[in-house]
Amino acid sequence: MKKKFHRKRDQRRALMKILAHHLVMNEKIETTHQRAKVLKSLIERLISKAKKQDLSSLRYLLERLPKKSAYKVFYELAPRYKERTGGYVRVLKLPFLRKKDSAQKSIIEFV
Helix, strand or coil: CCCCCCCCHHHHHHHHHHHHHHHHHHCEEEEEHHHHHHHHHHHHHHHHHHCCCCHHHHHHHHHHCCHHHHHHHHHHHHHHCCCCCCCCEEEEEEEEECCCCCCEEEEEEEC
16 A cells, blocks of 8 residues: 555645655655655656666656656666666665654665
8 A cells, every 4th residue: 555645646646756856856865764665666666667768668757757857767867777677776764853743754865
């Protein structure tokens, strides 16, 4: 079962799209641990799809990411991980909690 983050479907999709965009463009972001775990599975699927390097996989990326980040995944990240079979992203827990709600913070970055 997916995490819902107390949001409706469209809001969840928008949240993951924005987080994925920022991760692809910056290659490292800080977020809550739960969001990072869901984002990791999304990014792993997108890179695995982009490794095929065909038109249908580029269109698949363009549906799920903004244009700039979709092109970066297709032309830069996928060739970088061509020999790797999985595990393109790592999630590291930070030793402190967020002040306002004590949520566990994590860093998610490309390997």
